[in-house]
Amino acid sequence: MGGIYARMRAGASGPLGDWTIVRHAAHDPAMPHDHHDHPHSLLPSDPALRVKALETILTQKGLVDPAALDEIIDTYENRIGPKNGAHVVARAWSDAAFRAALLADADPVLAEMGYYGRQGEHMVVVENTGDVHNMVVCTLCSCYPWPLLGIPPGWYKSDAYRARAVREPRKVLSEFGVTLPQDTSVRVWDSTAEVRYLVLPQRPAGTDGMDEAALMDLVTRDSMIGCGLAVAP
Amino acid sequence: MTRPHDMGGRFGDGPVTPEAEEVRFHADWHPRALALTLASGSLGLWNIDTSRHAREALAPKDYARFAYYEKWIAALADLLVAKGALSRAELAEGRAMGNSDLAAKRLPASAVAAVLAKGGPATRGGGPAATFTPGDRVTVRAHAENMVVAGGHTRLPAYLAGHTGVILRHHGTHVLPDSAAHGQGEAPEPLYAVAFRAADLWAHPEHAGDEVVADLWQSYLTRA
Known part of the structure; x- marks a missing residue:
């Protein structure tokens, strides 16, 4: 790692346009630092090429198994998604004892249903009522209950949602087509720690007698984030 | 406010755009970036707080213009170099130069399901006693x-x-x-x-x- 390493790189945005000389100091810092020459800028600037380049290097180096990447992608593309959360909600609507246990201490209840794992280690379920409407955001990054809802949608990770959900939740809700009564208060949960929140939406009217499987179809992903309502049958 | 990620309450970002539940990713490289980040995390070189900080430590202008998974991949490259897993020369050349002792910790495809299911709890025993109770x-x-x-x-x-x-x-x-x-x-x-x-x-x-x-x-x- 000795000396100054300088290299011409292509495609980066810099004061010299497409070709910029990148330098770095003799010692790599223990952590990424506030230098103008972050290592990532050595990779191609096009994000698709940047990902490809990093995967290639890590694979050649024996640090990443491409088949493991396929497996991770398949998990979040096809296996873990909002159906899990909808299952929990439909059961809570159908079974009062289950609902009470879920609201009191969600972790053991969810673990028993098999909905535990990465980004869902510490779950709290919050219930929407006529008095309180709950809504979940992560203003600092994109914390989200993966085992129950899968990977967050684009809007959940957007600057607009992260910036505005805490300051003007009702205006944000209106962009989802939701208007709340003035006497319903909004409680926005900012996921600033490793606790993940799931909203238990209100059961729609006209659903008496529907079984769990039929109820599941009424539970949207957005209703479990608090940006939508469960749909009427 | 010290970093660009801390945007709660900020003005000027425009409307939120809902999207269909079926949409998981918006480009082929997005899931690849997600998977690379998770797989690299299994090397055990950093914790979730370190990786969040690496994203937050991107230059504000990069944080603002990078797409979501672009931030992830940039921070991942920075962390891999900071922790000695890759060299700057390797990033610049786009190829591995030499083997790594860390290869023994590579996440195999067969272990993915178990690792994702296992999670990583943040609760710990010990620490100071709680000084507040609900209602305080x-x-x-x-x-x-x-x-x-x-x-x-x-x-x-x-x-x-x-x-x-x-x-x-x-x-x-x-x-x-x-x-x-x-x-x-x-x-x-x-x-x-x-x-x-x-x-x-x-x-x-x-x-x-x-x-x-x-x-x-x-x-x-x-x-x-």
């Missing part, structure tokens, strides 16, 4: 900054700094990100959900009765 009024410290490392990681959003709220629930004792992100130990502390009135937080609250709740560590708080 608490005031958040004045600076939304890491109190030990200048410009370091913290999970205290700027919009809550200096405000007074009410303890809603005690979540148990959790790893303190301000310490864990910087290799200074997990320093676990009691964590609380604290409720704030919108009317206290904002000059122009939408609705007087609305609230914001955030999860805050004991050292962020004093009794009001």
